[in-house]
Structure formats: structure tokens, C-alpha cells
Amino acid sequence: MIAVLFVSTAVRAQIVKTNQGVISFFSSAPLEDITAQTNKAAVAMNIYTGEIAIKIPMTTFDFPNKLMQEHFNENYVESHKYPFATFQGKINVAPITLKDSSRAVALGKLTLHGVTQDVEIAGSIVPLANAFRLQTRFFLFLEDYNIKIPALVSMKIAEKVQVDAWFNLK
Amino acid sequence: MRIVLAFLFFANLSYAQDLMQILDVETDSSTWVSATFKNTRVINAHSIETIAQKHLEFRISHRFGSVNSGYYELWGLDQSQIRWGLEYGITDRLNIAIGRSSFQKVYDSYIKYKLFRQRTGAQSIPVTITLLSVATVQTLKVNSALYPNYAFRNRLAYVHQIIIARKFSERYSFQVSPTVLHRNGVREGEGKNTILSCVGAGRIKFSKRVALNAEYFYVFPNQLPNIYQNAFSIGFDIETGGHVFQLHFTNSRSMVEKGVIAETYGNWEKGDVFYGFNISRMFSFRKK
Numbered sequence: 001m002i003a004v005l006f007v008s009t010a011v012r013a014q015i016v017k018t019n020q021g022v023i024s025f026f027s028s029a030p031l032e033d034i035t036a037q038t039n040k041a042a043v044a045m046n047i048y049t050g051e052i053a054i055k056i057p058m059t060t061f062d063f064p065n066k067l068m069q070e071h072f073n074e075n076y077v078e079s080h081k082y083p084f085a086t087f088q089g090k091i092n093v094a095p096i097t098l099k100d101s102s103r104a105v106a107l108g109k110l111t112l113h114g115v116t117q118d119v120e121i122a123g124s125i126v127p128l129a130n131a132f133r134l135q136t137r138f139f140l141f142l143e144d145y146n147i148k149i150p151a152l153v154s155m156k157i158a159e160k161v162q163v164d165a166w167f168n169l170k
Numbered sequence: 171m172r173i174v175l176a177f178l179f180f181a182n183l184s185y186a187q188d189l190m191q192i193l194d195v196e197t198d199s200s201t202w203v204s205a206t207f208k209n210t211r212v213i214n215a216h217s218i219e220t221i222a223q224k225h226l227e228f229r230i231s232h233r234f235g236s237v238n239s240g241y242y243e244l245w246g247l248d249q250s251q252i253r254w255g256l257e258y259g260i261t262d263r264l265n266i267a268i269g270r271s272s273f274q275k276v277y278d279s280y281i282k283y284k285l286f287r288q289r290t291g292a293q294s295i296p297v298t299i300t301l302l303s304v305a306t307v308q309t310l311k312v313n314s315a316l317y318p319n320y321a322f323r324n325r326l327a328y329v330h331q332i333i334i335a336r337k338f339s340e341r342y343s344f345q346v347s348p349t350v351l352h353r354n355g356v357r358e359g360e361g362k363n364t365i366l367s368c369v370g371a372g373r374i375k376f377s378k379r380v381a382l383n384a385e386y387f388y389v390f391p392n393q394l395p396n397i398y399q400n401a402f403s404i405g406f407d408i409e410t411g412g413h414v415f416q417l418h419f420t421n422s423r424s425m426v427e428k429g430v431i432a433e434t435y436g437n438w439e440k441g442d443v444f445y446g447f448n449i450s451r452m453f454s455f456r457k458k
Binding site for chain 2: 015017019042043044045046051052053054055057059064065066067070071073074075079080083086088152153156
């Protein structure tokens with residue numbers, strides 16, 4: 001009985017999570033820079049195995065230009081059809097401890113706009129008081145996720161998008 | 171101990187697989203419905219859409235002459251009335267605007283507030299409701315011999331509207347708007363001062379950037395003389411990034427509510443309709 005109790009607390013303690021993960025993206029095209037940010041990404045990580053899952057509600061991306069936001073949801077990522085982007089994978093430095101900052105690579109599947117790609121994302125793990133801070137910057141190409149840019153706006157929307165993300169997991 | 175280890179291992183495994191399920195429980199699946207209509211206007215009528223905070227929309231609306239005026243007038247294209255407007259989002263829900271129409275030299279101003287927003291998911295709200303109040307001043311010169319004491323107040327008219335809309339699907343949206351129009355001054359043969367009406371308007375999206383809109387202003391009977399018609403309009407919205415182009419046919423000459431409701435005399439059956447063309451451009455004053 002004691003053993004079972006011990007086990008269940010141990011298991012619970014090995015999952016750290018947040019639902020306030022920050023993800024921003026930036027793209028620069030000849031006529032327009034596009035930037036948007038959400039702080040509603042949900043992230044859960046198993047610190048023993050390094051397994052990690054991320055779920056991003058697409059409509060929570062906030063753009064300074066609201067018309068862009070509407071077009072982002074309606075025309076490009078089609079949030080009504082694909083409301084979430086997800087990542088499921090594993091961080092290569094497990095088990096993860098609260099000792100030192102370390103570079104790490106997450107291998108897994110990124111799903112965006114209904115298209116799943118195998119990706120390798122490099123980042124770092126920074127120990128904070130009672131939390132793990134994961135941060136990364138990487139690039140993705142809209143073409144890989146079947147997000148089409150009409151020729152008419154190709155001067156305004158870049159194919160290559162820089163993504164920054166940071167999560168404080170508790 | 172071996173059993174405990176086995177259990178621990180099993181629990182680890184199942185938890186790892188369930189990470190995404192943990193997130194599924196934690197993420198709120200309800201989302202606000204956006205883009206019920208492409209624009210703040212369906213055609214003549216306001217839609218439930220409001221302009222976002224610190225965004226300014228500049229609209230230029232054109233209404234040409236009647237299509238049945240023949241080739242001498244190039245089927246109406248020789249004549250054009252214009253309304254321009256500046257419309258601003260104080261908050262995402264509260265908008266104010268000013269406009270000027272060349273037809274009857276009308277200034278208009280409105281205040282618009284989005285009361286409820288449609289929402290899907292766990293805590294759903296079925297409709298979006300927006301309130302609209304418009305005031306107009308008609309500034310045509312009056313014949314002082316005929317009307318020696320024509321008071322300014324006679325030039326004023328007000329429209330109040332409750333707009334209720336639902337986006338039924340990505341393609342199809344519909345709204346109804348019970349409407350009260352009050353005109354301070356009406357001359358003989360112009361009907362009652364206060365006119366009750368209801369507007370029905372819908373859109374079907376053909377593609378990501380093109381939608382078909384239609385709207386009908388139903389004026390309840392026994393308020394206006396028979397020469398006036400209910401306004402019916404049909405048109406397309408074409409969106410190209412920062413601009414929305416609206417092309418339509420309507421039997422209303424006027425582009426402000428009081429005219430559309432109570433001064434529409436064009437008759438669809440006789441081809442007495444007008445071609446209209448609006449352009450709107452949105453500017454954002456938000457810091458990046």
C-alpha cells in the first residue's frame with residue numbers, strides 16, 4: 001500500500017508542465033515584417049524520460065495588425081480546420097536535472113496546418129528556482145506545412161519563419 | 171520490490187504516452203468565432219464586425235446611376251455618388267466613425283459596440299450581438315421662401331439597431347437586425363417620423379478571398395408611402411490583404427441607413443438599380 005502511494009507520487013512528480021508557454025514567430029519579407037506571439041501554449045515534459053508534448057491553440061496568436069491575425073487564421077493556417085499545432089518528441093539529455101544549464105536537442109514530430117514533419121529542434125534547458133526553463137529558436141518553412149502564399153502577397157509574406165519559444169515548466 | 175519497480179516502469183510508460191492527453195484536458199477548446207463577415211458592412215447594412223483597437227479604416231463608397239438609364243449615361247457609370255468615412259476602434263469592441271455622403275450632402279457619425287461574441291466549445295455562446303447608433307445631418311440648402319423658419323433639428327435623423335449574427339459554418343453566416351429610424355423632420359409624402367424595420371443579411375464564402383453577400387431591409391407596413399421600396403442588395407466581397415473591395419447591385423441610392431430604410435425608390439423589376447463599389451483600407455496604429 002505504502003509502495004503504491006510512493007509510486008504514484010513519484011510518477012506525478014516526474015511530469016512538469018505549464019499552460020502559459022510563450023511562442024512567438026517572426027518573418028521578414030521585402031514589404032512587410034510579420035510578428036505574433038502567444039502565451040497559451042500547453043507543454044508537458046517527463047523529466048526522467050525526456051519526453052515532451054506541446055499543444056498550441058492557433059487562434060491565440062496575437063498580431064499587432066488584427067487584419068493580419070484574421071488572415072493568418074482564415075487563409076493561411078486555417079485554424080477552423082486545424083485549431084492546434086502540436087509537437088511530440090523526446091529531449092536527448094534525459095533524465096533532466098535542476099543542476100546546470102545544458103544544451104539539448106528535441107527530436108520528434110511537429111504538426112502544423114494538418115501536416116506532420118519529423119524535426120530536430122536545438123535549444124537549452126535552464127534551471128530556475130523550482131522550474132525548468134526550456135528555450136529555443138529555430139526556423140521553419142511554410143512550404144513544408146503546405147501553407148501556400150499567393151503570388152499577389154509574396155512580397156509581404158516570407159517563406160522562412162523564425163520561431164522563438166520559452167516555457168517555464170513546474 | 172520487484173513488483174514496485176515493475177509498476178513504476180509501467181506507470182512511467184503510460185504517463186509518457188499520455189502527455190498529450192494531459193494537455194488535451196488542460197487546453198481550453200473553446201474559441202471565439204472571428205470573421206463572421208469580411209467587413210464592417212455587409213453591403214449597405216452594418217455587419218456585427220467591429221474594427222480592432224487602434225485600427226483605423228478608411229472607406230470610400232461609390233454608388234453609380236441607375237442601370238436602366240441607357241447607353242447615354244453608360245448604364246449609370248457616368249454618374250457617381252460618393253461616401254467617404256473614417257472609422258476607428260477605441261477598443262476591440264467599441265468603434266466610432268464619421269462620414270460624408272455627396273448624396274443629399276449628409277454627414278453621418280456612428281457609435282458601435284460589440285456586446286456578445288459567438289464562441290464555440292465548452293462555454294459556447296451561439297451568436298454575436300452588436301449595438302449600433304447612427305446620427306445623420308442632411309445639409310442641403312433649403313428654399314427660404316418656401317421654408318422661412320427651417321430649423322436645424324429638422325435635418326437630423328437617428329438609427330438604432332441591434333445586430334444579431336451567427337456564423338453557421340466557415341462558409342455561411344447570417345444576421346438579423348431589428349431597427350428603429352427616427353427622422354426629426356419629414357415633409358408631406360415622406361411617411362412617418364419613426365420607422366420600424368428589420369434587416370436580414372447573409373454571406374456565402376466561395377473561396378478564402380471571395381464571398382457573396384445579400385441583404386434585405388424589410389420596412390413594416392403602413393409607415394411609408396407606396397412609392398418607396400424595400401432595399402435589396404446583392405454583391406461580392408473581394409479581399410486582397412489590406413484592402414477589401416465590395417462590388418454590388420442595390421436599389422438604394424443612399425449609402426447611409428436613414429436613406430436605405432426610408433428613401434429607397436429604385437425598383438428591381440424595372441431594372442432601376444444602382445451599381446456600387448466600396449474600397450476599404452485598414453491601418454494599424456499598434457506598436458509592433
